[in-house]
Structures are given as structure tokens and as C-alpha cells.
Amino acid sequence: MAQKPIDHQVELMRVLEGLADAAAGASDQEILAEAREQGLDADGEASKIRAILLRAVKKAKRDEAQRQYKTETERLRTRQYRLPGSSKARRDLFEALLAARPQLKSVLTLQHREFDEMPDDDIESVLKRFDDLGLLDQVRRDQDQE
Numbered sequence: 001m002a003q004k005p006i007d008h009q010v011e012l013m014r015v016l017e018g019l020a021d022a023a024a025g026a027s028d029q030e031i032l033a034e035a036r037e038q039g040l041d042a043d044g045e046a047s048k049i050r051a052i053l054l055r056a057v058k059k060a061k062r063d064e065a066q067r068q069y070k071t072e073t074e075r076l077r078t079r080q081y082r083l084p085g086s087s088k089a090r091r092d093l094f095e096a097l098l099a100a101r102p103q104l105k106s107v108l109t110l111q112h113r114e115f116d117e118m119p120d121d122d123i124e125s126v127l128k129r130f131d132d133l134g135l136l137d138q139v140r141r142d143q144d145q146e
Helices: 008-025 028-037 042-078 087-100 103-108 120-132 136-145
Strands: none
Touching: 028 042, 087 103, 087 120, 087 136, 120 136
């Protein structure tokens, strides 16, 4: 009868599972005593493991932040804005926004002293940024009710 070939992966997994079971069943004192017998510094090893885990957590957070950043920039890049078609209607929406939220004037006056002199392109750009922030939603609702 032919012998079945040995699957080394399976054997290795059995050994690792046995080691894990032995470590899980050992008390903290037994593990520390074994570490001392082997000449290991348990506190030093614990510090190394903490540092490894901390780096892994920081990397995971950084990776998630980068993923969210890419998702959000793509969303903003491809976003369709619901702005009025004519420059007069956009200017009216802009003025309605400033009337509804007068505190925004102080943000804009640093760049534009006179709002009636703002170029149409600037008004459209500002409306898009405010729309990104969700500031136009209430103004639109108010205009729809009129």
C-alpha cells in the first residue's frame, strides 16, 4: 500500500495550534518563569509588542484617513452642483445666502470689499464652496416657499 504524502502545512498548523493551546492554558506566572529561564526580559518584550501594536494602529488610522480623503475628494471633484443657470439668479441666491447668514460677510469681506462688484465667476465659485458645506440648502428651501 502506497504511503500518503505528508502535508507539511497541515503538520505545521497542528504544531502551532498545540503551542497556542499550551500558552493559553498556562498561568501568567508560568509564562513569566519560562521566559526568565530562556533569558528573556518580559518587560522589554512587552514594550516591543506595545510599540508594534501602536505602529499598526497608527498605520490603520492613517490608511483609513487617506481612504476617506480620496473618497471625499473624488466626490467633490465629480459633484454636480444645483446652481441657477443665469448669473443674475446666482447673484440673487448669493445675496439671499448673505441675508440669511450675515456672519458669512465677515469671511468674504477680506477678499471682496464690495459684494456687488464681485465677478460672476467668483460668485459661482463661492456658491459651490458654500453648497459643499450645505449652507445653500436652507436658502433654497426658503426661496421655494416664496
